[in-house]
Amino acid sequence: xxxxxxxxxxxxxxxxxxxxxxxxxxxxxxxxxxxxxxxxxxxxxxxxxxxxxxxxxxxxxxxxxxxxxxxxxxx
Numbered sequence: 783x784x785x786x787x788x789x790x791x792x793x794x795x796x797x798x799x800x801x802x803x804x805x806x807x808x809x810x811x812x813x814x815x816x817x818x819x820x821x822x823x824x825x826x827x828x829x830x831x832x833x834x835x836x837x838x839x840x841x842x843x844x845x846x847x848x849x850x851x852x853x854x855x856x857x
């Protein structure tokens with residue numbers, strides 16, 4: 783499988799570009815889950831990022847992930 787550099791917007795990964803594995807048709811997963819281990823008094827949790835379309839200046843579509851706030855998160 784190949785990967786594509788994908789931008790993250792919002793949340794702790796804001797501004798980062800990470801390689802995400804893509805399917806045969808250049809699709810990335812609809813939801814990207816980032817497990818965060820427990821640290822001190824904070825319990826373990828999972829950060830959720832939803833896939834969103836963006837278009838560059840030439841009109842080509844690309845994927846990026848947008849942070850889903852914890853109150854909107856479904857466990």
